[in-house]
Amino acid sequence: MISANLSAIFYLISGVLFILALRGLSSPETSRQGNLFGISGMIIAVTVTFLLIGNFSTGFIFVLIFILIGGLIGAFIAYRIPMTAMPELVAGFHSLVGLAAVFVAISAFLNPEAFNLGTKGNIKLGSLIEMSIGAAVGAITFSGSIIAFLKLQGIMSGSPIVFKGQHPLNAIILISIVVLIYLLCASQSSNLFWILLAVSFLIGFLLIIPIGGADMPVVISMLNSYSGWAAAGIGFTLENTALIITGALVGSSGAILSYIMCKGMNRSFFNVILGGFGATDISSSSANKEQRPVKSGNADDAAFLMKNASSVIIVPGYGMAVAQAQHALREMVDTLKKNDIKVSYAIHPVAGRMPGHMNVLLAEANVPYDEVFELEEINNDFANADVAFVIGANDVTNPVAKTDPQSPIYGMPVLDVEKCKSVLFVKRSLSPGYAGIDNDLFYKENTLMLFADAKKMTEDITKNL
Amino acid sequence: MEIDPLIFRLSIFILSIFVGYYVVWSVTPSLHTPLMSVTNAISSVIIVGAIIAGLSGNSDTIFNTSSTFGFLAIALAAINIFGGFLVTQRMLAMYKKKKKDK
Numbered sequence: 001m002i003s004a005n006l007s008a009i010f011y012l013i014s015g016v017l018f019i020l021a022l023r024g025l026s027s028p029e030t031s032r033q034g035n036l037f038g039i040s041g042m043i044i045a046v047t048v049t050f051l052l053i054g055n056f057s058t059g060f061i062f063v064l065i066f067i068l069i070g071g072l073i074g075a076f077i078a079y080r081i082p083m084t085a086m087p088e089l090v091a092g093f094h095s096l097v098g099l100a101a102v103f104v105a106i107s108a109f110l111n112p113e114a115f116n117l118g119t120k121g122n123i124k125l126g127s128l129i130e131m132s133i134g135a136a137v138g139a140i141t142f143s144g145s146i147i148a149f150l151k152l153q154g155i156m157s158g159s160p161i162v163f164k165g166q167h168p169l170n171a172i173i174l175i176s177i178v179v180l181i182y183l184l185c186a187s188q189s190s191n192l193f194w195i196l197l198a199v200s201f202l203i204g205f206l207l208i209i210p211i212g213g214a215d216m217p218v219v220i221s222m223l224n225s226y227s228g229w230a231a232a233g234i235g236f237t238l239e240n241t242a243l244i245i246t247g248a249l250v251g252s253s254g255a256i257l258s259y260i261m262c263k264g265m266n267r268s269f270f271n272v273i274l275g276g277f278g279a280t281d282i283s284s285s286s287a288n289k290e291q292r293p294v295k296s297g298n299a300d301d302a303a304f305l306m307k308n309a310s311s312v313i314i315v316p317g318y319g320m321a322v323a324q325a326q327h328a329l330r331e332m333v334d335t336l337k338k339n340d341i342k343v344s345y346a347i348h349p350v351a352g353r354m355p356g357h358m359n360v361l362l363a364e365a366n367v368p369y370d371e372v373f374e375l376e377e378i379n380n381d382f383a384n385a386d387v388a389f390v391i392g393a394n395d396v397t398n399p400v401a402k403t404d405p406q407s408p409i410y411g412m413p414v415l416d417v418e419k420c421k422s423v424l425f426v427k428r429s430l431s432p433g434y435a436g437i438d439n440d441l442f443y444k445e446n447t448l449m450l451f452a453d454a455k456k457m458t459e460d461i462t463k464n465l
Numbered sequence: 466m467e468i469d470p471l472i473f474r475l476s477i478f479i480l481s482i483f484v485g486y487y488v489v490w491s492v493t494p495s496l497h498t499p500l501m502s503v504t505n506a507i508s509s510v511i512i513v514g515a516i517i518a519g520l521s522g523n524s525d526t527i528f529n530t531s532s533t534f535g536f537l538a539i540a541l542a543a544i545n546i547f548g549g550f551l552v553t554q555r556m557l558a559m560y561k562k563k564k565k566d567k
Contacts, residue, residue: 022503031499035550038506042510042546046512066539069543074547086502089502089552096541100512103534111518114531232478235511238514241474245481251485252486256490354501355500368561369561
């Protein structure tokens with residue numbers, strides 16, 4: 001119906017709209033408009049594809065039916081999912097992108113004529129390379145995301161699964177993928193194509209199982225990046241500009257997020273990817289610590305401290321998400337504000353299970369985003385604040401990161417919570433956090449431990465205010 | 466000598482990586498979760514390939530092995546497109562500024 005040149009221009013336009021969609025996210029005001037750009041880009045890309053093929057027969061009806069089925073499922077999930085389950089949802093979505101890339105690659109391999117890639121058993125070399133890379137990366141994204149999903153959902157234990165010879169095994173498999181792609185291109189054998197897919201699924205699985213729950217922010221960002229590279233690989237195969245641009249955008253976006261997350265933990269990307277963190281360090285670091293006295297209090301004490309404060313800084317962490325305490329927290333803050341107490345929120349880059357996790361939860365609880373600050377913006381304010389209210393966070397407040405070069409988290413940027421006049425620490429027990437190390441903050445003179453479920457404690461404090 | 470079109474596509478790819486790099490660094494950290502869900506949605510533009518695959522059968526056999534994979538990919542990508550954009554919309558609607566009267 002329309003010429004290939006015209007359609008290429010429209011694909012370019014939709015690629016540009018996707019760039020604008022990401023650009024919009026530079027501030028919450030422009031973000032909603034950005035999302036509309038993204039949606040229009042998608043509508044253009046799909047419409048142009050229909051016009052380009054120009055086949056409006058029975059097959060077209062089926063395409064619409066499948067879009068409708070998928071769309072309904074997607075819309076249903078989007079409206080029903082609780083905000084606390086966002087990390088699982090994103091991991092699940094990544095797996096679908098990966099699987100879709102694999103399916104498109106399989107389809108193109110079985111029927112290259114439809115894609116103008118040559119004939120079966122004689123696919124153009126360049127296309128075959130692009131296709132097999134896209135398929136392999138897609139398969140890794142799929143199985144990796146499934147594991148990430150299971151770990152986040154709690155179906156699979158969040159603790160790292162390590163075994164002897166793990167890294168050499170992974171290295172051998174990764175090398176074998178490269179060899180398989182080479183052999184596949186040389187022989188065009190479909191058996192090798194299936195083996196390549198199987199091996200790629202396997203390595204995606206093996207790469208993620210040794211990585212622990214709290215490292216999931218890095219894993220999700222990394223898989224986000226992979227899904228982009230898989231899309232780009234397929235984009236090269238299909239010679240489609242929209243797909244190439246999008247793949248590159250998503251690929252670099254995920255890579256940057258992984259970098260930010262790693263920096264937030266002061267660990268190298270490889271240290272995270274090789275996994276096992278927190279599994280091996282527990283015994284060594286907690287054995288040499290004797291029991292030290294802690295001060296613990298109840299909701300009444302906490303309410304008293306906060307009532308007499310003039311400024312309070314809230315430090316939320318993953319525990320807040322688990323306890324679903326964000327609404328109760330906001331109610332407490334509303335009461336504090338009525339008493340003319342200044343309240344702000346401090347978010348560590350790796351708080352929660354995915355980048356920006358805490359921000360979304362606070363936004364859900366109607367906390368205005370201009371009361372929520374990043375680590376660098378707020379860290380100097382702790383010294384002037386009266387009370388720090390730590391709810392569900394642990395390692396990100398540990399002063400050991402600044403003082404003890406032996407500690408596994410040494411050098412990690414932490415919130416200077418201990419500089420506050422007093423610290424209220426809501427936690428269920430004294431158990432160490434993810435890094436497996438004791439938090440010095442528990443034993444400080446000015447720390448009051450509140451041993452309870454985060455939501456329950458917050459509600460009790462509100463009653464006592 | 467003609468330049469291989471692959472080189473042009475490679476140029477677009479490399480330049481887009483740079484565009485992505487600068488655009489994503491300017492994203493405010495508080496919107497990193499919506500960023501992930503929206504990148505999810507847009508990477509599902511892979512549905513374009515899925516549609517070509519789905520329509521690759523002829524009028525007698527709409528469902529051959531190749532096109533069946535295409536149709537499955539269409540459904541998967543559609544879940545992502547609708548789910549991704551709608552959940553992003555839902556999240557972004559929650560980000561509010563402080564009310565003036567407070």
